[in-house]
Amino acid sequence: MNPSLPRTTPPELANAASSAPRGRFVSLGLRLAIGTMLLIGSASWLVGYHLIENTRDRLIESKSNAARMLVRVFSANVAPALDFGDDEAVRDALESLRAGGQVVFAAVWKSSASAPLATLGSLPVGGRARPALEESTVVSDDAITLVRPIKAPGGARLGVATVRFSLAPENARYRAARRNIIVYTSALAMAIALLSIGFVRLQAVGPLNRLLDAVRSLQRGRSARVRVRAHDEIGRLGDAFNAMASAIEDRESRLAAANLRIQELLDHLRQAIVVFGPGGRLDALHSRQAEAMFSDVAWGRATVLHLLYPTAPESVEAEALASWIEAVFKVPISEFGTLEALAPKATVLDAGTAEERHLSLDFIPIAEGEMVSRVIMLCDDETDKLRLQRTVQRQELEHSRQIKAMRRLVAGGGQLLVGVLDAIRARLAFCEERIKKGEFELTDLEHMFQRAHSIKGEARAFDLVLLERESALLEEHLADLRLRRKGGHALDGDATLQLGLQVLLTQDAVQDAEDLLVKASPIGNAILDQITVRRQTLGEAVRLAGSRSDELGRVVRELAARPFGESLLYLVEAIPTWAEQMGKRAALTVVGRDVPIPQQLAGVLTSVLTHLGRNSVVHGLESVEERQRLGKEPVGNIRFEARRVGNDVEIVAADDGRGLDSRALRQRATADSAGATDVPPQELAFLDGLSTLSEVNDYAGRGVGLGAVREELMAAGYGIRLESTEGVGLRAVVTRNFQPSFDTAAKVAP
Amino acid sequence: MSRGRILFIDDSLAVLARVRVALSEAGFTVEATDQTVGIARHLGKVELVIIDYHMPGRDGMVVLDSLRAAARELPEPPAFFLFTSDETISHRARALGFDGGIDRKGDDEALVRQVDAALRLLRIRRMRKA
Numbered sequence: 001m002n003p004s005l006p007r008t009t010p011p012e013l014a015n016a017a018s019s020a021p022r023g024r025f026v027s028l029g030l031r032l033a034i035g036t037m038l039l040i041g042s043a044s045w046l047v048g049y050h051l052i053e054n055t056r057d058r059l060i061e062s063k064s065n066a067a068r069m070l071v072r073v074f075s076a077n078v079a080p081a082l083d084f085g086d087d088e089a090v091r092d093a094l095e096s097l098r099a100g101g102q103v104v105f106a107a108v109w110k111s112s113a114s115a116p117l118a119t120l121g122s123l124p125v126g127g128r129a130r131p132a133l134e135e136s137t138v139v140s141d142d143a144i145t146l147v148r149p150i151k152a153p154g155g156a157r158l159g160v161a162t163v164r165f166s167l168a169p170e171n172a173r174y175r176a177a178r179r180n181i182i183v184y185t186s187a188l189a190m191a192i193a194l195l196s197i198g199f200v201r202l203q204a205v206g207p208l209n210r211l212l213d214a215v216r217s218l219q220r221g222r223s224a225r226v227r228v229r230a231h232d233e234i235g236r237l238g239d240a241f242n243a244m245a246s247a248i249e250d251r252e253s254r255l256a257a258a259n260l261r262i263q264e265l266l267d268h269l270r271q272a273i274v275v276f277g278p279g280g281r282l283d284a285l286h287s288r289q290a291e292a293m294f295s296d297v298a299w300g301r302a303t304v305l306h307l308l309y310p311t312a313p314e315s316v317e318a319e320a321l322a323s324w325i326e327a328v329f330k331v332p333i334s335e336f337g338t339l340e341a342l343a344p345k346a347t348v349l350d351a352g353t354a355e356e357r358h359l360s361l362d363f364i365p366i367a368e369g370e371m372v373s374r375v376i377m378l379c380d381d382e383t384d385k386l387r388l389q390r391t392v393q394r395q396e397l398e399h400s401r402q403i404k405a406m407r408r409l410v411a412g413g414g415q416l417l418v419g420v421l422d423a424i425r426a427r428l429a430f431c432e433e434r435i436k437k438g439e440f441e442l443t444d445l446e447h448m449f450q451r452a453h454s455i456k457g458e459a460r461a462f463d464l465v466l467l468e469r470e471s472a473l474l475e476e477h478l479a480d481l482r483l484r485r486k487g488g489h490a491l492d493g494d495a496t497l498q499l500g501l502q503v504l505l506t507q508d509a510v511q512d513a514e515d516l517l518v519k520a521s522p523i524g525n526a527i528l529d530q531i532t533v534r535r536q537t538l539g540e541a542v543r544l545a546g547s548r549s550d551e552l553g554r555v556v557r558e559l560a561a562r563p564f565g566e567s568l569l570y571l572v573e574a575i576p577t578w579a580e581q582m583g584k585r586a587a588l589t590v591v592g593r594d595v596p597i598p599q600q601l602a603g604v605l606t607s608v609l610t611h612l613g614r615n616s617v618v619h620g621l622e623s624v625e626e627r628q629r630l631g632k633e634p635v636g637n638i639r640f641e642a643r644r645v646g647n648d649v650e651i652v653a654a655d656d657g658r659g660l661d662s663r664a665l666r667q668r669a670t671a672d673s674a675g676a677t678d679v680p681p682q683e684l685a686f687l688d689g690l691s692t693l694s695e696v697n698d699y700a701g702r703g704v705g706l707g708a709v710r711e712e713l714m715a716a717g718y719g720i721r722l723e724s725t726e727g728v729g730l731r732a733v734v735t736r737n738f739q740p741s742f743d744t745a746a747k748v749a750p
Numbered sequence: 751m752s753r754g755r756i757l758f759i760d761d762s763l764a765v766l767a768r769v770r771v772a773l774s775e776a777g778f779t780v781e782a783t784d785q786t787v788g789i790a791r792h793l794g795k796v797e798l799v800i801i802d803y804h805m806p807g808r809d810g811m812v813v814l815d816s817l818r819a820a821a822r823e824l825p826e827p828p829a830f831f832l833f834t835s836d837e838t839i840s841h842r843a844r845a846l847g848f849d850g851g852i853d854r855k856g857d858d859e860a861l862v863r864q865v866d867a868a869l870r871l872l873r874i875r876r877m878r879k880a
Contacts, residue, residue: 314841316831316850316864320871327874338877342870351860473767480763480784498762 026251028195029205034200036196044189048181055177059170064137064144069102071146075161078108082117083160097163104143105164108150111157123163133160142167168572207234211241218245221252259285271378274284275366278329280304281323283374293359293379304377306362308347317344328375333367346382352386357383397465397561415531420458421514423466425449428507431474435500442485456504459513467509474502522572523563526594533559542599554647562602562644564651565593570606573614575638585624586617592642597649600716601734605651608720611709612653612732613638620730621656630727632656651734660724662687682722686710752793753777754869757792758785760802760814760833772858772864786813790820796828798868800852803834814847829872 074093081089097103105121109130115128116123131147143164151157162270210226217224224245228238228693266287268275274290275283280303290300294307304325309318311559332341340363362378371632431448434440440448452475459467475497481491514528521527538560543708545556568590579586582627597605621627621636628634633656641652686706710720713734723731756778760766766782781792795797799817799818803810816829821827829849834840840851850868854860 315865316852316865316871317799320852320874327878342874342877344867344870346863348859350865352854407818447782476767477763521754677752 027205028208030202031204032200033193033197036200036429037193040193040518041187043186044424048185049181051173051181051185052178055181056174059174060139060144060167061472062361063165063167063170064139067146067163069165070097071148071161074163075148075150077403078161079152079158082108082110082150083152087117094118094120096099103163103167104166106162108159110159113159117159124164131160131162133157140167142171161421164282179184200317203232204234205232207238211238214241215243218248224250263287271362271380274304274307274377274379275374276304276325276377278325280325282307290379293381308349308359310342310349317347320344325375325553326371328365330668331372332370332374333365334370336365336372339673342426345750346509357381358652376498412474417462417517418514418528418530421510421517422508422629424458425507427455428503428510430502431503435496435503435620438496440481440485440496441493442482445478445482449475449482459509460631462513464509464513464516467513469505470502470509474499477502521565522593522595523565523700526563526565526596530563538723545601557598558596560599561596562599563593564595564597564605564640564649565590566736567602567605567609568593571609571640575613575617578614579621579636582617583619583623584621586621586638587635588613589637589639590641591639595642595644595649597642597651601649601651603717604712605672607649608734609640609653609715610705613640615706616653616655616730620655620659622658645735648736652731653734654729654731656729659726659728659730660722662724662726682724685722751777751791752779753866754798755779755796755797756781756865757789757828758782758833759786759800759839767793768858769861772861776862776866778862778865790817793817793821793828794824797872797875798865799830800833800865801830801848803832803836803839811846818824818847826876829868831868 004278039443042617066385072561074097077096077446078090078093081087086565094106094108097106103120105119105124107116107119107123109116111133114130117377133145133149134148134555135149143166145162147162149157150161152158174643207226210312214224214226225242228235228242233572261284267289269287269289271287272290272293273287274294275285278514282297282299282301282302282380285297296310305313305318305322306319309315314317321344323338327342328336329340340713344361346358346360348354349359358381360380360382361459362380364378365372365378366374366376430451434444434448437444444488452471456471456475459471481495481499484491484495517527518525523530541556542560544558545552547553548556570590572590575586575588616636617636621638622632624634627636637656639652639654642649642652643652660682662684701724706720713720718734718736720732720734723733751774755828756773758766758769758773758780760769760782760870761784763784768819770780770782781796783789801810801813801817810832818827818830821830832840832846832848832851833855834851834853835855837853839846840853843849843851850871852861852864852868854864
């Protein structure tokens with residue numbers, strides 16, 4: 001599973017989380033606290049105010065009652081004294097009021113007098129005037145003033161008394177009571193508010209906060225439940241949340257399982273799979289192959305353009321894809337088919353570097369309603385396939401060219417092509433010479449054009465594709481220059497430079513053709529120096545001058561010599577075939593293909609090398625399994641080499657097989673040829689009728705061979721010796737005038 | 751079936767020959783020329799005109815202006831792309847009056863991919879306009 005596959009966030013939660021901003025967050029608890037404080041504070045203020053006012057009223061009422069009673073008693077006491085005109089008694093009565101300490105002013109008037117008869121305390125301003133004979137009570141902030149008529153027992157009004165009582169004690173008590181009321185009311189209000197807030201926090205805000213934490217937890221993709229204890233609206237909300245969370249988790253687990261199945265499916269597909277939406281934005285869903293293919297991409301932020309054109313975001317390719325993506329998400333799904341043809345089919349990552357990768361692209365739409373909502377992109381890395389295709393094409397082309405070159409060789413002899421190439425070189429040298437002059441006359445251009453045209457025709461005749469292409473370009477170039485020259489235009493240095501460059505390219509193509517000829521030739525470089533002569537004429541020349549020791553004799557012998565490679569034409573293909581038929585594998589290496597082999601040796605060499613090669617395959621090389629067990633390369637190597645030694649040649653046929661089995665040879669020699677025990681092991685192999693193979697097959701086992709080979713070579717004036725290292729290989733060396741140390745012919749069994 | 755019809759204008763015959771081979775092998779129909787006079791007749795037959803930026807002795811911008819003027823009369827005028835080896839010039843192609851740029855001159859595979867993209871871009875735009 002791809003770790004980048006996200007857990008699905010419930011859309012309703014995501015929507016809730018991403019809802020429109022609603023101003024600064026203010027906690028419900030804080031709002032409830034402020035509201036509660038305001039409410040209880042207001043109520044407390046009202047209650048306190050009422051209590052304070054009530055206290056004051058009660059205090060004043062009480063003072064008033066006491067004052068009224070006192071004044072009534074005073075009036076009753078002073079009435080007889082007033083009635084009898086005992087002013088002294090009146091004054092005494094007034095003085096008795098002083099005893100209570102609360103009367104700040106008192107005065108008695110006779111009903112007939114305007115000035116007071118007697119007074120107590122200092123009169124207020126205007127206080128000397130007799131008040132009305134009516135009963136009255138006046139309460140001010142700091143005093144209660146009572147006016148009472150003084151009546152005789154018969155009811156006659158004798159005078160009037162005014163007594164003013166101080167409210168200072170009451171005011172002091174009132175202030176004390178007010179302070180207490182405020183303190184206690186506030187404390188009570190605070191306590192109630194705190195209790196209310198605590199209750200609200202406990203019952204509502206706390207559970208709501210837990211619910212909010214659970215919602216956030218769920219939003220982050222974690223499992224979340226709230227513990228529900230209250231059986232009220234909050235409890236029901238918690239129950240509803242838990243049910244919703246269970247439903248979401250269930251849906252998520254099913255989605256995750258579905259995603260896992262999709263991811264596994266994607267990961268098992270060969271292609272890298274990427275999903276993208278409008279604007280090319282990459283979806284989180286992608287396959288493991290995609291991560292490997294686009295390893296440097298930031299999947300969370302990238303677009304499909306970053307994937308396909310990371311280094312060229314402004315290129316026309318990127319622009320075309322961006323335009324296509326824009327179009328795809330604006331058309332109905334039914335029109336995708338038309339647009340599909342305009343999508344890129346391939347791209348190259350890291351173009352021009354060693355890490356260049358060729359991707360094939362395919363786009364599949366995903367519909368939502370009638371519109372394309374997302375697009376799946378399938379990317380196939382075709383780099384290896386493409387490389388293989390190119391290699392195969394190159395090899396096919398090479399093979400085809402080689403076959404064609406061989407056909408030319410067979411048909412006309414290598415020297416024909418060599419002659420053609422020489423002629424082409426001469427034509428190019430002509431062009432080169434004219435170009436070096438720097439100025440072209442029309443006739444120069446005509447001549448060069450004709451030569452280029454001839455080169456093209458010859459190249460075509462020999463199927464030399466590269467040379468044909470380069471000479472065609474040269475011809476085209478010259479045609480163009482000729483046209484300009486005919487039009488009277490001067491040819492600038494750039495034109496000359498380009499023409500010279502094309503001549504160089506054509507010369508390279510000639511060299512390439514020659515290299516190809518040498519490569520295809522079994523006699524190597526010798527093909528370049530070979531001509532066809534009549535065998536009969538050559539034989540005559542050898543007969544007449546071949547034995548001469550002078551320069552003429554040497555030249556004739558050289559003329560009659562054949563390239564070493566010519567003796568191996570058949571073996572190049574035969575040796576691997578023999579090995580295959582025997583369940584072995586063998587490759588032939590030829591060194592010195594162009595070494596000239598003297599005529600006498602060349603006459604027997606094919607037969608000799610065939611015999612030696614066959615022996616190597618049959619006796620020398622081990623099976624593939626055995627070679628692997630011995631730590632050797634599975635393919636055995638047989639090497640035929642010719643090299644000049646003085647005025648003569650030495651031929652070596654070697655293999656990396658098991659070498660001569662001396663013990664087996666000795667046993668067979670002892671059994672078959674009494675008296676052969678004194679022959680060195682490397683000479684036993686030349687004994688006629690001796691073979692280490694117990695069974696005769698198509699290739700060996702009859703014991704007829706090396707002895708006959710030696711005889712053939714000796715007839716041509718050459719000898720052969722074997723050099724064997726057991727387990728490492730065998731070398732057969734053919735040289736002139738080699739004499740065996742033993743006369744193996746004398747040991748042949750009858 | 752041809753993948754698209756292209757008019758290629760470059761002063762180098764060697765480049766033209768190479769481009770002709772590369773694009774023809776990729777399936778495009780190519781008219782390649784080093785002439786800048788009398789080529790307006792080709793405009794009605796091609797979808798894309800690619801003009802070399804550096805043409806010694808000739809001003810690619812003048813060529814572009816004259817071809818644009820000639821193409822204005824056509825019902826479906828071709829797109830004009832600049833051809834250069836300089837990537838920075840290619841990115842400024844629009845500022846120079848071209849419809850886009852094709853760079854990495856000399857890389858035949860890149861040329862084929864870019865020509866293909868330019869034709870796709872042109873066709874998408876035509877489709878959306880329709």
